[in-house]
Amino acid sequence: MTQKPIFHDDVEACLKVLRQDGIILYPTDTIWGIGCDATSAAAVQRIYELKQRPANKSMIILLADEKDILQYVADPHPAIFAYLKTVDRPTTVIYEHALHLPDNLVNADGSIAIRIVKEPFCRHLLKRFRKPLVSTSANLSGGLSPANFQEVPDAIKQGVDYVVRYRQDDRTPAQPSRIVKFTADGQVVVIRP
Numbered sequence: 608m609t610q611k612p613i614f615h616d617d618v619e620a621c622l623k624v625l626r627q628d629g630i631i632l633y634p635t636d637t638i639w640g641i642g643c644d645a646t647s648a649a650a651v652q653r654i655y656e657l658k659q660r661p662a663n664k665s666m667i668i669l670l671a672d673e674k675d676i677l678q679y680v681a682d683p684h685p686a687i688f689a690y691l692k693t694v695d696r697p698t699t700v701i702y703e704h705a706l707h708l709p710d711n712l713v714n715a716d717g718s719i720a721i722r723i724v725k726e727p728f729c730r731h732l733l734k735r736f737r738k739p740l741v742s743t744s745a746n747l748s749g750g751l752s753p754a755n756f757q758e759v760p761d762a763i764k765q766g767v768d769y770v771v772r773y774r775q776d777d778r779t780p781a782q783p784s785r786i787v788k789f790t791a792d793g794q795v796v797v798i799r800p
Contacts, residue, residue, distance in 0.1 A: 617771045629768035636697045636726035638781045639753050645739035648709035657766040660748040667699050667720035669740045671733035681706050686793035697784040754780045
């Protein structure tokens with residue numbers, strides 16, 4: 608089977624699972640992630656339980672386009688949009704004043720971490736789903752983040768509703784995204800380089 612049918616079959620299978628509050632194991636623009644509908648509190652809770660992760664440790668969401676940020680963040684600093692045009696690798700930005708997201712996904716201070724993805728599979732899935740996706744590393748809480756599919760723990764592979772086949776054979780070492788936050792005056796603070 609060629610990659611193209613796998614890609615499209617995986618997108619269709621993911622959409623079906625996501626629309627039923629299910630969780631998926633999928634390749635992102637960084638490492639393999641566990642994902643769900645970021646607007647569903649029930650789906651988000653399932654990820655916390657699968658990862659055995661405390662609910663006060665927030666997760667990030669993925670979006671396909673910069674314009675989508677305005678649906679989920681109240682009044683983002685304008686400097687963020689100029690900054691996003693300059694990033695040379697996957698970068699997650701922490702935004703103040705999250706909107707339209709469940710309480711169990713938003714940080715206690717009201718912030719949400721968002722990454723705009725350019726990776727073809729994630730981008731296509733997001734555009735078809737038309738909602739943000741949760742993306743959290745495919746590991747148990749406290750475990751190492753998997754650099755490729757083979758490093759994903761069996762408990763995670765067996766605990767999700769669908770495992771994407773696309774890019775399972777990709778052995779290219781991957782790493783988590785850079786994480787930044789903007790100050791009130793528009794200065795970038797690097798949280799994870």
